[in-house]
Amino acid sequence: MNTRNISIAMILLVGLIAGCENKLDLQPLGELNSETFYRTFEDFEAASLSPYSTILNFYYEQNGRGFYNGIEYPSDDSRHGGQGIDNNNDFNWLPNNGDFGWLFSESYKGVMRANVILNSLPNSELSDEDKARFEAEAKFIRSYFYFVLATNWGTPPLISELITTIADSQVGNSQPGEVLDLVETDLAFAKENLPSSWSGTDVGRATSGAAQAFLGKVYLYRQKYSLAATELNAVIDSGTYSLQDNFGDNFSESLENNSESIFEIQFTRGDFNPWLPVDSGLAGNENIGHAGTGRTIVFRASCFLGNCAPGANGQGYGRMHVTEDLQNEFEENDPRIPFTFYREGDDYFGTPYSQTWSITGATPSKYLLDYVSYAQPNAGSNNERVIRLADVYLMAAEAELLGNNNVQKAMDYVNMVRRRADPTGEILPERSGSSSLDEAMEFIMHERRVELAFEGHRYADLVRWHQAGVINIPQDVDFGDPANENWSETNLLKPYPQRELDLISSLSQNPGY
Template sequence: MKRISKISLVMLCMLEFTACEKQLELSPLGQLDDTTFYQTESDFEAASLSAYSTLINFYFDQSGSIWDEVMLYPSDEVARGQNPNDRNDFNWNANDAQFFNLWRESYKGIQRANVIIDALPKASNFEDEERKVQFEAEAKFVRAYLHFLLATNFGNAPVSMASISTLEGANKPMSDPGEIWDVVISDLKFAQENLPATWESTNTGRVTSGAATAMLGKVYLYRAQWDNNTALYADAVRELSAVVNSGQYSLVPTFSDNFDISKENNVESLFEIQFSRGDFNTWLPVDFGAAANENIGFAGTNRSVVWRPACGPTGLCAPKANGHGYGNMHVLEPLRNAFEPGDPRIQDTYYRAGDPYFDEPYNPLWSFSGATPSKYVRLSDVTEESSPPNFDLNNQRVIRYADVLLMLAEAILLGNNDVAGAAALINQVRRRADPTGTILPDHPADVSQDQMFDWLMHERRVELALEGYRYSDLVRWHRADLIDIKTDVDFGSEAANQAWNERHLLKPIPQRDLDLNEALRQNDGY
């Protein structure tokens, strides 16, 4: 993307609800408000990145990002080691700070997108009026993605379809059943129809029509199961097939290529969160600066400090780990047992005994569970000399073509009972992992639908492990009566297994918002 000037940072603040002067100290750039700024292509070029930049916030923070704490920990994949929290054991409550952070950052990004969408019709100094549609499509994709996160985590969360300028306007009620799904689908259809298929290299990372189509297919698949509406499987098949048939995407030759920092934005990646180091960051800086704002201009994940420094509960830590991180992320036995013996994807999912780890073989005693994540971090660029410290700049892959293949397999299997078609798609993913087929042989097509669905669930689990989708998969399958989480899932903890109940299909609405907004209502069971 193009270098972003200081005016972009000013716009980042203008789109915030909070006092941005605490984060930035900039020289006066003249009077900027919604009547003088939103007029030209360059104005919206800057403003459009503010919506994208919100997505960075889900992955930042040395002490634990929203994505780790809300999407990864409450599952049967990983758990905290040091400083365990109640989220692992499903002791969820409305005062949980990370649930609130997910809620807050989602609505922050939606507000930023709405400001852009509302301002576009009034902009009078565009040299190319057609670019207005492109900016609107980008903003609507971000708005749809964030509403989708709210729907799948909080249920009938409020819908926000216009910029908020008053306190009264912020006090929105819970949405009607199905309403939030409707607006997600509407926004994604607009994005699909009005985004380019590709961007020039200077705009790498901006959302494309292919990403919008894949996301739309995912939404139809999820909604089919959330609403128990099997007719929606046909819509999912249509959209996901369009991605496959476009010829624009394919599986990269090696599974590890998906998580190699030197191979970001490759042919398998439809959309990823962009991170960078330096005085320029693709999507503007993260909203959280350190003292004196030295993090402004940087954006990275917390993987190097939370995932990588393996450290056991007794203080037995990997060499060089002490002082470099927390060792919070530990891979649970149920996930490790899910892999078929010898699956080549294991080394790019978690460290095993003897695997290279810094300068020494990995020792399972460095983890309370016996394993530490290797996905992303094994092929990252973090070193002791990295600056700023504890920043992993490996992009987060949000939509991968392998995921598209597996979602399409699921949709045709459950919607059309196409067992053979599902087998062919699942086997594509397996063959990439093991081209010889000796370790991961093809699944035969002459089996029952139930057997193929079991294989589909297995393949999603091992292919997409630690990417943040496991618990969402479990919830949607439970809602569709395809599994029973209470009896079919081992969370790797007796406390978690005993505590899980139906209320955990949704997160609690944050208490601080309930206290401020009487139009909200708490989800059942909290």
């Protein structure tokens, strides 16, 4: 069965088996009924990994399918490597876009796997305490996927119960805000019922702090600024998290799950992974057990006009290049630059970096500086940091400014991030608490861009600020040509995949597509 050509319904029906077969012996295979639902703690402990595993599918693909092409590309930070057209980067978005379709289908697979757990809990043998913990974990992961769906498609189908028939799968568009209403409810439950930390092989699972930070983020995106400030301030004031002394430590493989990290994707190169492997791979090839990230080969430099970096094509495809606009956004000698992108003369795995390898003269270095090539090709095991404390500081600054007009507190948070990057303040002077509201917002937007570059936040930030009236994308953002000419309000949302429209008659396409 080819999941690329089937509807949400079939993904919901078959996805469970693919993700759990490494941990559970489900009998009879292919049936979802009361005889096969899980009952014991051990059953749920194993099954709870399946929704996590689905997140890996966003990141593993060596050509960038999913997160890199679908989320990272459409922004003013990244430029594709070729001299022709890249539809994602240049805003030529069509319903047959495979990258967007992958994000859509994998998100619903993750929703399904969470719903399986939620549907099974009432009939289990678990204690009330254990039921609450597994419910909270499933709701956190379901929220993760629904946030992707809501922010990228606006009114995606809302499926909060396990679907077991094709007829029940004919779910049309949700009402505006309906999906994020569920996300808020799920995360509120999760923050009250998840543990504050994990140990051993459970490190990386969702925590109460991750749920609270995520809830604050959802409120911020919905312009519920006072609520966002409350949740984000609580994460900051909890004392659970602290900024790493060095900015670059956040992207070092040897410092994963550190004090600044609130939630991150757990990767390996085919050996043991607590989240299980990705769903792709055939017996006999190197992808069995694979839970690595494709960032290493997607982001590393390749060739431009015949000038090739070491490892080009074999260890680097050169698909992501740093726009000149982003390079110019950094203040002169900002200490974060070397940990964000390579420039002329920087050490590039033992060779001086040459700007001739890139169409813009620079390629990303974030997550790559201590990368070591392993026998398994095109894979990295450096965890992707989804939410970290610096991001929470900057979201809290935005919420305090736009919700409470509290310039001083907003700038205090911005300055926490700047002082970590430059403790002396000689390169990055502090932002003044007496700044105007407009100046303060400019400072926040600047800091988010340089602090979080290539972490998947930029385009969503631009859309959020545009919708809040803080910026006007056509006037204030330089995507470069031809992207500037192509961008329109249509691109605030992505097109629904054509295959889903063909199979679900009640699903309507987003305007403009």
